[in-house]
Amino acid sequence: NCLLLLFHVFFLQPEKDVNGDTLWVWCYPSVGSELRQVLLSKCCLTQDSRNFHTFVFGQFCRTWYYITTAEVQEPTALNKVTHFSIAVTAKDFNPEKYAAFSRILCRMYIKHGSPVKMMEAYITVLTKGICQSDENGSFLIKDHDVRKAYLAGSIKDVVSQFGMETIILYTALMLKKRIVVHHPRIEALLEFTRVLPALTWHRKDWSILHPYVHLTDAELEDLKKCPGYIAGFVDPDVSNRSDLFDVFVNLSDSVITVSQSAKEAMAMGKLHKEIGQLIVQSAEDPESSDSQVIKDISVKTKEILANLVALANECEDSKITLEGLKQHHFPPATENFLFHLAAAEQLLRI
Numbered sequence: 001n002c003l004l005l006l007f008h009v010f011f012l013q014p015e016k017d018v019n020g021d022t023l024w025v026w027c028y029p030s031v032g033s034e035l036r037q038v039l040l041s042k043c044c045l046t047q048d049s050r051n052f053h054t055f056v057f058g059q060f061c062r063t064w065y066y067i068t069t070a071e072v073q074e075p076t077a078l079n080k081v082t083h084f085s086i087a088v089t090a091k092d093f094n095p096e097k098y099a100a101f102s103r104i105l106c107r108m109y110i111k112h113g114s115p116v117k118m119m120e121a122y123i124t125v126l127t128k129g130i131c132q133s134d135e136n137g138s139f140l141i142k143d144h145d146v147r148k149a150y151l152a153g154s155i156k157d158v159v160s161q162f163g164m165e166t167i168i169l170y171t172a173l174m175l176k177k178r179i180v181v182h183h184p185r186i187e188a189l190l191e192f193t194r195v196l197p198a199l200t201w202h203r204k205d206w207s208i209l210h211p212y213v214h215l216t217d218a219e220l221e222d223l224k225k226c227p228g229y230i231a232g233f234v235d236p237d238v239s240n241r242s243d244l245f246d247v248f249v250n251l252s253d254s255v256i257t258v259s260q261s262a263k264e265a266m267a268m269g270k271l272h273k274e275i276g277q278l279i280v281q282s283a284e285d286p287e288s289s290d291s292q293v294i295k296d297i298s299v300k301t302k303e304i305l306a307n308l309v310a311l312a313n314e315c316e317d318s319k320i321t322l323e324g325l326k327q328h329h330f331p332p333a334t335e336n337f338l339f340h341l342a343a344a345e346q347l348l349r350i
């Protein structure tokens with residue numbers, strides 16, 4: 001039954017033909033008009049540019065979509081078609097898995113020119129967890145553990161770009177704030193944003209990731225349902241939308257800005273400095289792998305959370321109050337951080 005959930009899949013193939021028209025070809029099973037609209041806006045075939053993105057992914061209404069676009073080069077069964085995209089939707093976050101699967105589907109489509117073979121492949125994956133590729137080995141679900149997907153990005157790259165400022169991202173994530181990231185290139189957004197949930201590894205929650213969002217009503221409404229998120233935008237106008245973020249990351253210029261309304265909750269003190277230094281030291285150690293850095297951060301996080309739980313346990317119904325915190329005479333920024341963290345971790349009495 002796990003498999004079924006995993007592969008709640010359908011295919012969409014807008015095709016671009018030699019006349020430059022985009023054609024909607026095939027879709028299984030049916031897809032709601034709102035999701036269809038979103039997929040069409042992400043699929044680069046509907047854009048004018050000659051700039052094709054081979055693979056993009058994102059999330060809409062708790063459905064992940066993975067879109068692979070292929071260029072048809074030599075004459076094949078697909079006459080007149082110059083490009084096509086396959087969109088696979090699923091409930092799980094696993095870009096590498098769906099990219100590998102989609103590559104096989106693309107090859108089948110180019111070779112046979114009909115969705116029937118793809119459909120068969122989909123069924124075998126669904127029932128057997130395996131799919132034989134025409135040329136090149138097979139695709140096995142079990143090769144694509146979700147943990148691998150969580151660890152696929154590079155935290156060391158993030159820290160090497162932002163240095164001590166990484167602590168702002170860490171704090172924002174710990175406090176379940178809203179992070180908006182802008183970069184004009186979607187590939188850069190996908191690579192960067194997927195790493196960030198690893199800063200709060202104890203939650204293993206990638207559902208907060210919305211790597212590719214357009215400034216449309218449907219998508220923003222969906223985004224606003226999440227109390228805290230990481231959202232990526234290629235549209236620079238997002239910098240004007242202060243209603244959408246607590247922290248704004250200008251990724252191409254490596255600038256992080258905390259919005260006025262979040263400044264108080266995110267005030268930095270000694271504890272932040274200590275965590276920031278730990279992150280930088282761990283990431284700069286040439287001996288440490290990315291997963292080691294994530295582990296180092298996670299150990300520190302768990303220590304902070306264990307302290308917080310111990311504080312909560314001293315209180316009535318194991319919930320922290322501001323009065324209770326004040327009795328410990330923490331430095332003001334630490335007290336403030338623990339207070340907001342207790343709220344984020346549901347350890348606060350309200």
Ligand SMILES: *[C@@H]1O[C@H](CO)[C@@H](O)[C@H](O)[C@H]1NC(C)=O
Pocket residue numbers: 135136
């Ligand atoms: C076949 O697999 C190899 C190794 O995994 C890879 O480098 C190559 O690109 C694949 N060929 C095709 C046509 O996908």
Ligand SMILES: *[C@@H]1O[C@H](CO)[C@@H](O)[C@H](O)[C@H]1NC(C)=O
Pocket residue numbers: 182236237239250253255
């Ligand atoms: C990013 O920063 C650069 C340099 O400060 C600025 O020119 C650009 O407008 C910024 N982009 C956004 C989306 O804010």
Ligand SMILES: *[C@@H]1O[C@H](CO)[C@@H](O)[C@H](O)[C@H]1NC(C)=O
Pocket residue numbers: 236237238239240
């Ligand atoms: C933001 O808003 C201002 C004023 O409405 C506008 O001139 C500008 O083009 C918008 N976009 C960016 C990226 O600043």
